[in-house]
Amino acid sequence: MNKNKTERAPIKNRHLLLMILLALLMLLTVAAVVITSVLILDRTTREHREQIIVNTARLAAARIDGNKVDGWLLNGKDDAYYTTAEELENVLHNTPFLQYLYVYQIREDGCHVVFDFDSVDEDTGELVEGNALGDVIGFDESWEGLIPTLLAGGEIDTLETKDTFGWLLTRYEPVRDGNGRCVCYVGADLAMQGVRDYVVGYVVRIAVIAVLFLVGCILIGMRLYIGTRRADRMDELIARQARDKKVTREIIEAFAKVVDLKDSYTQGHSFRVAHYTEMLSREMGLDEETVEKYYNIALMHDIGKVGIPDSVLNKPGKLTDDEFSLIKSHTTRGYEVLHNISLMPEIAIGARSHHERPDGRGYPMGLRGDDLPLVAQIIAVADTFDAMYSNRPYRSRMNFDKVVSIIKEVSGTQLSSPVVDAFLRLVEKGEFRAPDDDGNGSTESIENIRNDKV
Secondary structure, three states: OOHHHHHHHHHHHHHHHHHHHHHHHHHHHHHHHHHHHHHHHHHHHHHHHHHHHHHHHHHHHHOOOOOOHHHHHHHOOOHHHHHHHHHHHHHHHHOOOEEEEEEEEEEOOEEEEEEEOOEEOOOOOOEEOOOOOOOEEOOOHHHOOOHHHHHOOOOOOOEEEEEOOEEEEEEEEEEEOOOOOEEEEEEEEEEOHHHHHHHHHHHHHHHHHHHHHHHHHHHHHHHHHHHHHOOOOHHHHHHHHHHHHHHHHHHHHHHHHHHHHHOOOOOOHHHHHHHHHHHHHHHOOOOHHHHHHHHHHHHOOOHHHHHOOHHHHOOOOOOOHHHHHHHHOHHHHHHHHHOOOOOOOOHHHHHHHOOOOOEOOOOOOOOEHHHOOHHHHHHHHHHHHHHHOOOEOOEOOEOHHHHHHHHHHOEOOOEOHHHHHHHHHHHHOOOOOOOOOOOOOEOOOOOOOOOOOO
């Protein structure tokens, strides 16, 4: 019997067992990331909708003159009533997810209708007709325990109910007259059924991405495993390592395409930023292995966007403060997805830190100066350049010379000075300017983070 073969068998078995254990560990890690992401998404979505319902109820209450409510119930409608009704209907029809809007005066005998608008049931699609001014509606079971507070004109916390009217988030906002007396309540019901559907859809998307990533990592691991068995032939090992790098690049590029496809406003953004990062890294004198590594890290810098709702990520126009905060969370979401990838532990750095600034005013950690990882400094310049010098569905790219001047202005504050210096050297060599650039383009400032969602 060949002694070498006998000795190799236990080694092969140990390698195979190690691969299986590694695959199981990665599977558990992916499962933990998916579960954590879903919990964060569910909580964020609920908080976002609760803020919508609170703001909507307060907005509607501000449209009602509390001094006129008793007169409307006693004497009927007048011009002020019709004007108020029109304003409240605008609130109803222009607030996302708002299903019902009504105004009741609470008395001992029930709810006296001041306003009650027709609405469409989201589940059945049927028209739900509102009640008329002065109609009296008996207290609903869901009001049990609330009636004393409502009769006293007190404040009520936001309620979540599941009954014949569907799964709703409800807010009762008091309307007061000139003497501070509560004369009625604005009731606003926000549909919550879509939350579960959205979370399920998100779970499916993130699970598909996670499985693809896991399969890719396993494939890479298997290729490395095969390579170690033939380590005695150096030329084959070198060739195999080159192929492994190619597979790694292809997998990472595939995920970058997933990210870019999700954001309709920034198609190709990840690949352009990676290309600019490669140019800057090489200009700064980094070795080719580091240049390639930084290219891969840059490809993944926006992977956290897969956890941002499409309604926010692809919203036309300027974002609200809450939506902007949600967009900013893509840095930490990306880090959570990537930081357990043992084959390339540094790949998560770019995702978390590419919006940090030398002056400490970046996010999510507020790093400053030398605390910023070099790869994040380079990606930040590449990212900023592409945000201004790329065409979007809603605007053309900025004038090239204007882009260069802006990057000069923020050197040392928003962007790293050494990286900006490398950028300017490349500009002098004729790099970065697009071949089809005819010298035109906007010369107006662009709020590249809030409007462009990069």
